[in-house]
Amino acid sequence: MLVVAGWHLFALSWLIVLGVVLVRRGRLAALRRNWTFCAVPPLVVVLVGSLVYVGAPVRMRFELSRGSLDHFAKTVSEGTPPGKRRWIGLYPVKYLEGSSRAFGFMIEDTGMFGSYGFAWSPDGEPDIDAPGYYSHFDGPWYFWIDD
Known part of the structure; x- marks a missing residue:
């Protein structure tokens, strides 16, 4: 249960950071330059979830x-x-x-x-x-x- 809560906290914090970046002016250009910052966490979550799902x-x-x-x-x-x-x-x-x-x-x-x-x-x-x-x-x- 702690692991699930940790993953939810991780996802929530990632969404908050992404939301702040998208709302602030000039941050969209920074997002385009540093797209890996926003792309890697969801990919890690999907990869770990897939590996657990297939056993x-x-x-x-x-x-x-x-x-x-x-x-x-x-x-x-x-x-x-x-x-x-x-x-x-x-x-x-x-x-x-x-x-x-x-x-x-x-x-x-x-x-x-x-x-x-x-x-x-x-x-x-x-x-x-x-x-x-x-x-x-x-x-x-x-x-x-x-x-």
Whole structure:
């Protein structure tokens, strides 16, 4: 919520500066000379919004953590108990559930209205005995959403 408020404050201040420039005499010529000053902020907002909309931050964090996630999945599938992990890759672990056939973990501090995490199951949708539902993400990995 703070990020949304920050973006709104950023947009409002940009609009005020643009309005002042357009209202004052002689400022229109300055605006033409320094058009990048007014063009860059909206382009940054559109670029960041587009990247968030298509899920680029989620995908990048997952790919950066992929080695640790796959290694952890391999050790759990070989029968090693998951134990008490604090981090898997770039994800702070809230808790783990599962068995050697499938497991899932919730990510700490993921939202106000529910918990989110990942589940690993090479044989289709996970059959973890925990509340929530699953959405396929990549390979044997699923999003685990707990309302």
